[in-house]
Amino acid sequence: MALYIQTPCSLQWRLDELEAIIDSMENEIEAAITQQQIQTGHDYTNIILRTAGKSIVSMREIIRLSAFGYPDGALSLARNIYEHVIILAFFENHKYDKNFSDYVDDYYIDYGIQRNKALQYESKNCTQDAETLTALKDEFNQLKQTAHHRGGGDYWWSGSSSFGQLVKVAIESVPDERGKRFLHGLHFAYKRACVSIHSSCIGNTLRLGADPDFAGIDTSPTIKGHSLPLWFATTSFVYIMGVTYALLNLDYKEHDQDLNDLALFFHKKE
Secondary structure: OOOOOOOHHHHHOOHHHHHHHHHHHHHHHHHHHHHOOOOOOOOHHHHHHHHHHHHHHHHHHHHHHHHOOOHHHHHHHHHHHHHHHHHHHHHHHHOOOOOHHHHHHHHHHHHHHHHHHHHHHHHHHHOOOHHHHHHHHHHHHHHHHHOOOOOOOOOHHHOOOOHHHHHHHHHHOOOOHHHHHHHHHHHHHHHHHHHHHOHHHOOOOOOOOOOOOOOOOOOOOOOOOOHHHHHHHHHHHHHHHHHHHHHOOOOOHHHHHHHHHHHHHHHHOO
């Protein structure tokens, strides 16, 4: 699925090289899933594979936004890949715990809970269907009763109430200071991404690599500002693919080197 369309940005930022690596990895992962006859299910294997699949899609979207000069849009998607990194890191750090399966079960239960909450809102405020709302509330209570962990927040299944708290736990689990600093660097990029996309944080006027004194809303494409989203996305993607390749017993060495070389290239442009 090569980019083919050559733009000044795609040439400048070596986007065809990045997409070629992604294409190769996707083919290898697909072949391994078929060969190993991996079935869909509510287990950790499927968490990893779904995360890998979502990240591959996001990387392709980032490449296209970058190719046509929209680094702010690319950065907002890079933020999602980083969030996947933190979630996978949590599971990897706990996969030898005796209660590891409880985390996996609750992760899937949370999907049902979030879906239920959305449907409750629809039934209460949109369709005003009292009967359906009652049934959904009963289902919600049953879901909560099957959960192993208690607590509030979007990340209750991990024992953390917020993404920020989950990040803190992930960084604290890293044994060496160099690794901690690296994760802090990634999280700082995440904070920059949040500022770029939140309307309450001047996200509608901020342009990466543009004149910081510009006060208007510029929607024209740019050849600047690509370094941060491409480095942030690729560096995060390296970890996700590493976990995926380890799961499938595939050789990751060459792809790891190629992705890190590109990440270093992007970083030096910052």
